[in-house]
Amino acid sequence: MLTITHTHEAGTIIEGTERGDGTAQILKANGWRWGRSISAWYVPHSRDRLPKDYVITRTASALETAGYALALEIDRTTRSTGEVEAGKAMRQANRADALEAKALRKSADAQQAWNRADAAGNALPEGGEPIKIGHHSEQRHRNAIEKAHRRMGQAIAADAEAEETARRARVAAATTSARYKPVTVANRIEKITADIRRVERSISADVYDRETGYKPATAEQRAKRAEHYAPQLDELRDQLAYWQQIRADQIATGQATNYSRETVKKGDAVKIRGTWSLVQRANPKTVRIQVEAGWDLAYAWAEVQDHRPAAE
Structure with a gap:
């Protein structure tokens, strides 16, 4: 019996498969991947999300058509965004720790490899003595x-592998803090807001009729x-409320700025990415600055680091 399960925390997983039982080809064809760390097939990007019903339905149909007995255990209960973010931070911290430990092991392996290389080099004849063709020492040389x-x-290969593992460890350690950078948070709020509007439009969208064309949806x-x-x-x-609170806290503590067209006017100067520029236009969502004569660029308000009125 195969069982497809879904929870918000673990994502969508299938249990009961075995190597060589014929399920791998079907699962791959339907977008599943093998998770080495969990020893199970899973749907990518299904953790901390609602179930992808179209993937589950399509997979279940393909497996049942192939003769496999299948059960579905779908839990649609969602965790709060705070719980989701805490889980992500913990997993990332564990990953960073594991990579750091691996980097130390790889560094030790590289040092041993260099020691062996030095020993092999020291075993060569001194002074770069050439090979004596035909001498009994030729083959040994x-x-x-x-x-x-x-x-x-x-x-050299061990050294490169150690450096790459160390790089991955640094990236893993910085991932969570990068996720909470003020500009990133502001951009995420914009995206979630747009997603909400898109879903709300889907609810009230007109309905297409072949004979009469588009008409308003009924109640x-x-x-x-x-x-x-x-x-x-x-x-x-829930996600929007969480990230709006994060941004509000960042503004209150001075980690983020909160400039807008109400506080910045044409002719003022703003500091963006460490550089001061003149404001050409203050839009509702962006500020347009002069990069050089005849060349302007627009940036989101969250990018503005400092402001000087034209009078100054």
Whole structure:
């Protein structure tokens, strides 16, 4: 018996598969991936989200058509955005710790590889003595050169692997803080707000009729859509409230600025990405600055780091 399960915390997973049972090809064709760390097939990007019903339905149909017995256990309960973010931060911290430990092991391996390379190099005849063709030492000399060359290559490869692992550890350690950068938070709020508007438009969108064309949706149709989209809207609104609070806290503590067209006017100067520029236009969502004569650029208000009125 195969079982497709979904929870908000774990995402969509299928249990009961075995190597060589024929399910791998079906799951791959329907967008599933093998998770080595969890030893199970999963739907990518399904963790901390509502279930992707179209993927689950399509997969279930393909498996049942192929003769597999299948059960579905779909939990549509969602966690709060605060819980989701705390879980992400913990997983990222664990990943950073694991990569840092791996980087230390790789660095030690690289040092050992260099020690072996040095030893192989020291075993060569002093002064770069040439190979004595036909002498009884010829083969030994060639073997020593080959060994030194091989050990040097191994040391270089081990050093590169250690450096790459260390880089990944640094990136993992910085991921959570990068997620909470003021500009990133502001951009996320804009995206979530746009997503909410898009879903709300879907609820009230006109209905197409072949004979009469588009016509307003009936109250019954809008109610049915509202019921369908309610879980998604609830999740988006919870996310919006969470990130709006984060931004409000950042503004209150001085981590983020809160400039707008009400506080910045044409002719003022603003500091964006460390550079002062003159304001050409203050729009509702962006500020347009002069980069050089005849060349302007628009930036989101969250990018403005400081402001000087024209009078100053």
